[in-house]
Amino acid sequence: MNHPSTPDIEVLSSEQCWEQLRKVSVGRLAVWAEDHPDIFPLNYVVDHGTIVFRSGEGTKLDLALAEAPVALEADGVNADTGVAWSVVVKGQAETIRSAEDVLDTVGLLLFPWQSGHKDHFVRIVPTSITGRRFTVTPPATWWSSLNQAPRAGME
Numbered sequence: 001m002n003h004p005s006t007p008d009i010e011v012l013s014s015e016q017c018w019e020q021l022r023k024v025s026v027g028r029l030a031v032w033a034e035d036h037p038d039i040f041p042l043n044y045v046v047d048h049g050t051i052v053f054r055s056g057e058g059t060k061l062d063l064a065l066a067e068a069p070v071a072l073e074a075d076g077v078n079a080d081t082g083v084a085w086s087v088v089v090k091g092q093a094e095t096i097r098s099a100e101d102v103l104d105t106v107g108l109l110l111f112p113w114q115s116g117h118k119d120h121f122v123r124i125v126p127t128s129i130t131g132r133r134f135t136v137t138p139p140a141t142w143w144s145s146l147n148q149a150p151r152a153g154m155e
Helices: 014-021 059-064 099-106
Strands: 009-011 026-033 036-043 045-047 050-055 070-078 083-095 120-135
Touching: 014 070, 014 083, 014 120, 026 059, 036 050, 036 059, 050 059, 059 120
Parallel strands: none
Antiparallel strands: 009 120, 026 036, 026 070, 045 050, 050 120, 070 083, 083 120
16 A cells, blocks of 8 residues: 655744744634633734733633633644644733733734724733644545545435
């Protein structure tokens, strides 16, 4: 059998992870909601080794600031080279409260995509950051005859 080679995966250093996170402004915030995980899209900015986002009142804010740790995942791909990356930051979210810290945060040019009152500034203080970079595999290398197998119709 002819097996395609597995693409190499590069484990990113902490510095490389932060560099990648600075390239995009949208990620996914994972939180714990009673008995299940929940995920929210999020605009963020990197600030001194932390992640900062703005939020209005609601479920996302309440769950992010609960006692359970949170995670932020962001990724990207270079369409020209076919190289993709993914970074996960795990840590605790905390409200930015002091006037000085809020003023510093306003200067970060953090612009949420969705309109509305986003008066709460939240900082994720990392306990870990991990990332990887890899070449996107062309579909022809993982496409198999099973992809053409007949499927049962909707009942």
